[in-house]
Amino acid sequence: MPTTPTAAGFDEYVAARGLALLRFTYLLTGDYHLAEDLLQEALAKVHRRWSHLADAERPTAYVQKAILHQYLSWRRRRSSTETPIAEPPEHPTIDHAELFAERTQLWHALSALPRQQRAVLVLRFYEDLDDDEIARLVGCSVVTVRSHASRGLAALRNSVQFARGEAR
Structure with a gap:
């Protein structure tokens, strides 16, 4: 299936900034696997609006805000019995x-x-x-x-x- 210009732009953006976004998410969560999940959820939400963001001056700020909102809402949803285990x-x-x-x-x-x-x-x-x-x-x-x-x-x-x- 051929990719649309919008999808290609999103793929290029994720390829270029993905590791930096993953590091940012890892610092928030303290768990590598959770950071991957959280980033994936945030990018899925951003992908829906990418055609509006691709020409924006700072799409990274929007993506970081999406990650941050995902992180903050994820922390609210967590069970009070679960505690994150930080790894060095x-x-x-x-x-x-x-x-x-x-x-x-x-x-x-x-x-x-x-x-x-x-x-x-x-x-x-x-x-x-x-x-x-x-x-x-x-x-x-x-x-x-x-x-x-x-x-x-x-x-x-x-x-x-x-x-x-x-x-x-």
Whole structure:
């Protein structure tokens, strides 16, 4: 079956940006397989509207917002008895044991954050977005973004200090 120009454009976009979108989703979920599922669901929803987005100035922002909404609604649907299990990154870039332990500890602390705080921190530090853009994507005020970032960073600091045995 021949592909339409719209479908071909979507396929090209996914081929070019798919790995970056998967990394973004993985940082949100902390689970590689769940990230794949979530990304697939978000891309399926975006595909329906691709003919309207293909000429947009920043289709990636729309796709990230779809992923973010999928992630936030998925977290609401989860059973309260299920908890995500964070896995350490597959290919650590630093092989020093102490640094790897700190990285794993930070990963676990990030996984324990509430979903809004985690989303804000991923968007700020991984995607390097400013507060206005994060507020637009998450659907809240800039003040709320700053509050989530501040509380999330404080929780991460406390977690790291606690694990090191330092006073809070």
